[in-house]
Amino acid sequence: MARVGPHPAVADVRRAVREALADVPADALVLAACSGGADSLALAAALAFTAPRLRLRAGLLTVDHRLQPGSAGRAETVRGLGEEMGLSPAEVLTVTVGTEGGPEAAARAARYAALDAAADRLGAAAVLLGHTRDDQAETVLLGLARGSGPRSLSGMAASTGRYRRPLLHLSRATTVAACRALGLTPWDDPHNADPRYTRVRVRHKVLPMLEAELGPGVAEALARTAALAREDADALDEWAESAYQNCALSDIGDSVKLAVNELEKLPDAVRRRVLRRAGIAAGAPSGALSAAHVLAVDRLVTRWHGQKAVDLPGGLSAIRRYGTLIFAISPIP
Incomplete structure (x- = not known):
């Protein structure tokens, strides 16, 4: 019997995007930050499908970090895919990555600076990021290893300012399946397999080891822990802000x-x-x-x-x- 409606993975990603944009006013511009990987590619496709149904305008931004040979061509390919999906504007943002804080932090800083500037210039109401539940689990483990407290253990927020992460409750396997069902071919960034990067070692060694020793569901449990820690950290921050006002004799x-x-x-x-x-x-x-x-x-x-x-x-x-x-x-x- 033929399936009626989209593939379940496609439906899950579209639903997540629709829920994340429920409060965005009609005719506002929403941008998808897309690297060409499975997560952000599935996100961009879902935005292209969902935005017209919510009476929103939708575009795509892709960042060329210029850290690998051929990066400009790959970024242009992603931009072209955005145009084919009907996302407009679709732009390549070329950045220069510094050295402060190490390669991962420097690339992240350059990327967000470029996204912020483009969103300001285009007047975007929201920028969607393709972080998944697996990314959240990795973030929690990295925070745990640093011993940096409950705010770090709370991982990434579903919404921070103009940035929204609709896929935090979905697995990376879901985005891969969604791309496959839509006939999209993601680009696998070689940096995502380079063991010199701490997050790569967590992804390919630490999490699989935990799954093997503790059983399946570790990533989901870590993401759930992040959500609980965020609730606690938010409550403590609110209390602390009130206490600060009570303790401050001067703040000039x-x-x-x-x-x-x-x-x-x-x-x-x-x-x-x-x-x-x-x-x-x-x-x-x-x-x-x-x-x-x-x-x-x-x-x-x-x-x-x-x-x-x-x-x-x-x-x-x-x-x-x-x-x-x-x-x-x-x-x-």
Whole structure:
């Protein structure tokens, strides 16, 4: 008996995109970020199908990182596929990848900068990213290995600003099956098999080992853990923001002052979020302000014995004076 309707994998991806765009106003522009891999290619095809039915305009962006021979030609092929799907505009964004933070972080920074600029220029309401449940599981494992706390364990958000990730609850196998059913041939990026990259080792060694030793469903369980951790982290962040407003004696320019007696009343998880928030407000770069820095400042509250100032990134110091915790440019007068 012939199947009525699309292949189940195609239907799953289309449904995910439709649900992710439910609140986007009619006639708005939505862009799919597409590398040509199975995940983003299935996403782009689903957007092309779904957008007209939601009375939305849909386009495609593909980033040429210029890290491999032939990258410009592959990017042009992806752009052409977008046009064939009816996605307009369909553009190639050519970037220069730096070195800060390592190759993966540098490429990611260049990619998002280009996507942000293009979305601003085109007036896009949303940019769709093709991260799947498998990507989420890898992100959670990497966060666990770094020991960077519940915010890192919460993985990627389904929605962050203009960026939306409709496929976070779907497996990579689903996107591969969707492409096959639609007659689309994904491009397999050689970097996705290069063991020099930490995420590649997690994908091809760590997760398969966990599945073999613990049984199937590890990726799904990790993604579920991420969702639960995100709920908790969001609640703690909201509490910490309220606590910050209560503790702040002043928050002007590059100087922040907090009342120690109010900080002492807070649970550890909330207080340390307040301290991190204060450090960033005073000018410390968020990416450089580590858990070790925050813990050192925390000891000025919880283990006070007259110690000296704590040095922080960005030329800042934190010091306790007469019941006040001060974050300011060194040296603090």
